[in-house]
Amino acid sequence: MIFAAHFPLFTRTARLIKQYLPLRLWLLLALYLLLSNGFFWLAHIWVHGQRYVIVLEYVWILPLLCLRRRWSLILFTIAYTGIYIFDILYWVKQFYHYDNLAEFIELLHFIPQAPKLYWQFIALFVCNLILSLFLILKFVVRLASVKMIVPIALLYLVFSVFFYDYRGTDLSDRYQTVGWWGSYYEVIKNRRFNMEFFWLGTIKPDFYDWPHGGVLQKQIDMQLPPKKILFVLNESWGVFIPDHGSINASVVAPLLDVANVQMLAQGENPALHNTTTGEIRELCDLKAKSMNFMLGPFDKFKQCVPNKLRQQGYEVQSFHAAFAKMYNRKDWYPYMGLKNAYFYPKFSNIQHCHSFPGACDFNVIHDISAANKSAKDKSFIYWLTLNTHHPYSEHDILNYAYDCKQPLFEGRQEACRNLNLQHQFFKILADEIKAGGFKDTDIVVVGDHSPPIMFDKYKDSFKPDSVPFIHVRVH
Known part of the structure; x- marks a missing residue:
């Protein structure tokens, strides 16, 4: 009071x-x-x-x-x-x-x-x-x-x-x-x-020239291409930033350690953020506003590498361990020249892997190798990998090349699993080369996009708008 x-x-x-x-x-x-x-x-x-x-x-x-x-x-x-x-x-x-x-x-x-x-x-x-x-x-x-x-x-x-x-x-x-x-x-x-978040616009994606150019047409002389070409669009292969000068090189080391493999080029190239844009970037030097490719327009797909090589007498085949209806690939692949396409379950071994529903790359590679060996004359094989897809399942890692408990990977467990899966991919490719599957073949491997990171504390493990590539020749 x-x-x-x-x-x-x-x-x-x-x-x-x-x-x-x-x-x-x-x-x-x-x-x-x-x-x-x-x-x-x-x-x-x-x-x-x-x-x-x-x-x-x-x-x-x-x-x-x-x-x-x-x-x-x-x-x-x-x-x-x-x-x-x-x-x-x-x-x-x-x-x-x-x-x-x-x-x-x-x-x-x-x-x-x-x-x-x-x-x-x-x-x-x-x-x-x-x-x-x-x-x-x-x-x-x-x-x-x-x-x-x-x-x-x-x-x-x-x-x-x-x-x-x-x-x-x-x-x-x-x-x-x-x-x-x-x-x-x-x-x-x-x-x-x-400003584009609410963009609906036209249903058709409207393809544009990719200003930086894809790696494939930079590395392969389309006027005088090699007799056999294996092109690999490698799911979620990125440039690891906290590298300390060793990890990025060690990822591809199994491939370069093979005696009859000659390294022709290695580097990085600008990239966007999803797999389908990575496909048209590399196969066609194009980009698009929408991923609804099946609605066309397909006029510019005439400039895609598979179409160009088919006109030069190449046998063109493609392999992807997921289902054909994923991203409607079965509908627009033929317009790019990928008419002879193999999807799940059209493989000799349809064992399921875990990162993304589909077959295991370490089994599919045997079918790819057999296709390359059986090609009578000129051959172009396109392989879109699958098992390095987010969420980078530890169940798909056969052997760990990198210890995810080391301090470098604190707060970067997804990144560590991705690197292990990438190292594993290059090892299975190297093992198949040693087995004679890709003799006298030019192999170009490029990432489709930077690896998505969800659960890691640190989201900056990989360069966001750039992917690595490597071009080797197997003698």
Whole structure:
């Protein structure tokens, strides 16, 4: 009472806060923000992702919950679901590079052929959406009232004027959001990095010339090509940055250690972020806005290497251990000149490997070797590898070339498994060469894209926009 008598202003302020900002309001905000953002807080611990701690779009729709009318709760549910889906889309963008919404929707068509890990993520996303909405509409709504709309608006006004985190998007990395809180609407307004997110445009992908040129046509003289060519687009082969000058070289060492192998060229080349763009980059020197290749237009595919070599009398074959309908390859491969294509299960050994549904490369190579040996005259074989695909399953590693427990790989376990799988690939290729499978053959191996990293604490293990290549000749 003495304190109140001497500080009447403080007393009146305390009463106003208690009246207009009651404990019930703070409890509502705390529970709502926990349910709408908590899943991503836990995910951050697991995958070390980058996302706003609090996404403000969830706060903007809170008045709909406070109205507590049937129509407002229906609108809230629709709005919450839309924001959540967008939240997931942007969160995924950190780990899997896609340029626009149309491209992401196209990827969803191939989920049935995806690794089990991706199915598990989808199940988690759906379960969290259902659970969070259920808890909000069942329990949190009981704390809400129409009277809270004005206090919430005033709190947000004070917050945005005095405490707003303006860091927004990390302009050096288009896939990160930075700060304690922020709005995806503001991220989208950063048009330099996000203007294509909602791009739908024409359904056809519209192929363009790849300005840097693919490795294959730089290494193979198309006017006077070798009699036998094996071209390998090596899934997720990247340039390891914390190299200390030894690991990148040791990955390909098994190939170069073979006595009758002559190294002709080795280096790096610019690349984009998915396998199909890697295919048209290397086979056709093209790029595309969309991965929906089966809709064409196919005029520019006439310039693809397989078509050029077929015109020169080459027998052209392709091998890929996954299913033909993955990325609709069965539909657009023939236009590139890959009419004699072998997909799962058209192999002599259809043992399943784990990284991605399909056969094992260490078995498929025997079919490729046999095809190369049986070619009567000029031969071009295209091999798109599979088992080095994310998530780089330890079950596919037969022998470890690199100890993932050493300090170099602390916080880089996915990167370590990738390197072991890559070393293993070059070893099985070397072993097949020793067995006489690729005699008198030029072999060009190039990465399709930089290896995606999801679970590692450090996401910077590989150069993001560059892939390695090697060109050897087997005598």
